[in-house]
Amino acid sequence: MLEGKVRNGHTQDRADGLTAGGAGASSSASDSVTVRTQRVRRNYAKAKLVVFAVLAAAVLAVAVLAPLLCGYDPYAQDLSHALEAPSPTHLAGTDRYGRDLLSRIIVGSQSSVLFTLLLVVMIAVVGTAIGVVCGWKGDKLDVVLMRTSDVFLAFPGLVFALAIAGVLGGGMINAVLALAAISWPKYARIARGLTLAQKGEPYLAAARLAGCSTAQLVFSHILPNIAGPLLVTAMLDIGTMMMELAGLSFLGLGAQPPVAEWGSMMSENRSLLQTAPWTIIAPGIAIFITVMVFNLLGDAVRDYIDPSQRGRRKGLDESEEV
Amino acid sequence: MRRYVIRRLLQLIPILIGITLLSFGMMHLAGGDAVTALLENQGVAVTQEVIDAKKHELGLDQPFMVQYLNWFRGLVTGNMGTSFVTGKDVFQTFASKLPATILLTLTSIIATVVVALPLGIVAATRQNKFVDYLIRVLSFVGNSLPNFFVALLLIFVFAIVLGWLPVISANIGKTGVAAISWAGLVLPTATLAIAMASKYTRQIRATVLDELSKPYVEGARARGVSESRILTKSVLKSVMIMLVTLLALSIGDLLGGTAIVETIFQWDGVGKLAVDSIVMRDYPMIQAYVVWMAIIYVMVNLAADLLYHYLDPRVRLGGDE
Numbered sequence: 001m002l003e004g005k006v007r008n009g010h011t012q013d014r015a016d017g018l019t020a021g022g023a024g025a026s027s028s029a030s031d032s033v034t035v036r037t038q039r040v041r042r043n044y045a046k047a048k049l050v051v052f053a054v055l056a057a058a059v060l061a062v063a064v065l066a067p068l069l070c071g072y073d074p075y076a077q078d079l080s081h082a083l084e085a086p087s088p089t090h091l092a093g094t095d096r097y098g099r100d101l102l103s104r105i106i107v108g109s110q111s112s113v114l115f116t117l118l119l120v121v122m123i124a125v126v127g128t129a130i131g132v133v134c135g136w137k138g139d140k141l142d143v144v145l146m147r148t149s150d151v152f153l154a155f156p157g158l159v160f161a162l163a164i165a166g167v168l169g170g171g172m173i174n175a176v177l178a179l180a181a182i183s184w185p186k187y188a189r190i191a192r193g194l195t196l197a198q199k200g201e202p203y204l205a206a207a208r209l210a211g212c213s214t215a216q217l218v219f220s221h222i223l224p225n226i227a228g229p230l231l232v233t234a235m236l237d238i239g240t241m242m243m244e245l246a247g248l249s250f251l252g253l254g255a256q257p258p259v260a261e262w263g264s265m266m267s268e269n270r271s272l273l274q275t276a277p278w279t280i281i282a283p284g285i286a287i288f289i290t291v292m293v294f295n296l297l298g299d300a301v302r303d304y305i306d307p308s309q310r311g312r313r314k315g316l317d318e319s320e321e322v
Numbered sequence: 323m324r325r326y327v328i329r330r331l332l333q334l335i336p337i338l339i340g341i342t343l344l345s346f347g348m349m350h351l352a353g354g355d356a357v358t359a360l361l362e363n364q365g366v367a368v369t370q371e372v373i374d375a376k377k378h379e380l381g382l383d384q385p386f387m388v389q390y391l392n393w394f395r396g397l398v399t400g401n402m403g404t405s406f407v408t409g410k411d412v413f414q415t416f417a418s419k420l421p422a423t424i425l426l427t428l429t430s431i432i433a434t435v436v437v438a439l440p441l442g443i444v445a446a447t448r449q450n451k452f453v454d455y456l457i458r459v460l461s462f463v464g465n466s467l468p469n470f471f472v473a474l475l476l477i478f479v480f481a482i483v484l485g486w487l488p489v490i491s492a493n494i495g496k497t498g499v500a501a502i503s504w505a506g507l508v509l510p511t512a513t514l515a516i517a518m519a520s521k522y523t524r525q526i527r528a529t530v531l532d533e534l535s536k537p538y539v540e541g542a543r544a545r546g547v548s549e550s551r552i553l554t555k556s557v558l559k560s561v562m563i564m565l566v567t568l569l570a571l572s573i574g575d576l577l578g579g580t581a582i583v584e585t586i587f588q589w590d591g592v593g594k595l596a597v598d599s600i601v602m603r604d605y606p607m608i609q610a611y612v613v614w615m616a617i618i619y620v621m622v623n624l625a626a627d628l629l630y631h632y633l634d635p636r637v638r639l640g641g642d643e
Binding site for chain 2: 147148150151152154155156157158159160162163164165166167168239243246247250251252253263266267270273274277280281284287288291292295
């Protein structure tokens with residue numbers, strides 16, 4: 001059904017073939033793929049994965065080590081140096097209170113990056129757990145949980161998240177909860193589908209005959225087998241979630257000033273767009289670069305563990321990677 | 323087809339019940355806070371007795387299901403209470419703001435198609451050439467930019483540096499109806515279209531590539547049919563089916579996703595109304611927004627599904643149990 005298809009659309013969009021900077025990853029279907037080409041592709045995917053994983057690790061390191069990396073106290077006001085344009089002393093300029101923007105951006109990465117990762121881990125774990133239970137147990141529980149997820153999916157875009165964040169009040173944790181509330185059904189559906197597919201496999205019956213308990217079956221047989229697609233989905237979600245979280249902060253529903261967070265920094269400096277554009281552009285670029293790094297990493301992970309790639313490696317005649 | 327439609331309509335019932343329960347339950351989450359917000363907005367000194375009296379007056383001391391049913395009756399009859407802030411009828415306020423959001427949604431969709439369709443086709447036909455590479459990089463960049471940053475960049479470039487376009491989009495006349503300035507529509511439309519076009523360009527490219535690799539294209543080529551004819555006569559058709567349904571589905575996402583853009587450009591639609599209501603803790607207004615957006619979204623999705631079934635005979639014949 002189309003609805004289901006497009007609702008997962010997010011994952012599929014990404015699966016649609018843009019391997020940014022990676023012109024070599026796709027080829028015309030009619031080409032007969034030589035073993036050599038396959039190996040080149042495989043190595044290429046691996047190299048890409050390593051490069052972007054290192055970049056993402058660097059971003060993470062900045063977020064974790066933020067307080068050590070700041071040249072200035074990100075919260076110290078220095079009105080004599082307010083609204084200075086970027087210069088060698090203040091690389092990204094200063095805001096209206098004379099606070100060093102680069103330091104604020106670095107500290108802001110704690111809210112923006114770490115909370116995003118928390119959010120993605122949360123929805124992936126909760127969604128997967130629900131999905132596996134649904135797929136494994138079936139019956140009434142499955143129906144109830146899946147109808148519940150239908151209801152959550154029936155709210156468009158950020159509408160429900162906005163309302164939840166509004167009711168719960170501002171704060172990063174509340175914003176994370178609001179986005180988690182609308183995002184888990186995607187994982188539940190994917191995990192459920194994958195679990196159902198695994199359930200019919202002979203190896204499971206064999207494992208059961210060999211005396212595996214249900215917990216063993218789920219944790220050491222099903223989960224490892226369905227982890228790939230879920231991991232890809234989660235990796236591809238990081239960028240989007242980061243933008244949505246920053247969006248909520250921008251609207252005043254996430255991080256509360258004076259806490260440094262990229263979205264709320266851009267929001268509080270909005271009136272300065274004319275006089276001091278760097279106060280907005282600098283955090284904007286920070287979001288852009290971070291989101292891009294994680295999107296590239298997501299693509300690289302997908303290219304690396306995508307089943308179609310694996311199929312290719314085995315020399316199956318695959319149709320065009322779309 | 324008719325059986326399919328009926329089945330889909332029946333499936334809608336539990337969803338609608340769920341939507342209303344969730345929207346209503348949210349208000350409960352806010353609990354006494356909502357009453358406090360109401361009283362504060364009215365300028366009443368808040369004491370426990372006043373809160374209790376008001377709760378009783380609003381029926382908030384009744385059991386959950388009773389309250390829900392009362393509220394549901396109001397929802398069906400269009401009587402969803404009055405705003406805590408303005409005192410105006412909530413449903414009418416929502417309905418009066420909706421056309422502005424619909425207008426913005428439609429212009430964004432048109433702009434998206436105008437940009438994404440040619441770019442996607444060009445990228446696919448020049449696969450792995452420079453143009454393809456460039457288009458893919460652009461679409462990747464577009465996908466990594468949060469829309470509020472895009473909005474502020476556009477304002478900076480086109481309204482402040484170049485001075486071509488106004489920053490604030492709609493002027494609200496004395497009658498309360500937004501007089502739409504067409505120049506003001508450009509930047510919010512562009513903001514929404516950039517994100518969507520980035521997404522669709524990829525999808526169109528992928529669909530065209532997929533289609534071009536099918537045997538019938540090979541056959542047409544072998545018979546000497548020109549590439550442009552293959553593209554316009556055959557490939558474009560299947561792209562259109564995908565595009566029409568995807569766009570129909572995007573309408574819902576756009577309607578719900580305009581909150582940030584409307585707020586930045588002061589576009590007087592439901593998204594801005596929602597954000598304003600949240601800031602003012604105007605719970606009846608938030609509730610109306612959530613429940614109606616969900617209902618609209620579900621309806622649009624259903625329409626899109628039906629359209630897809632209608633347009634694509636394969637689905638129509640195969641999927642019609």
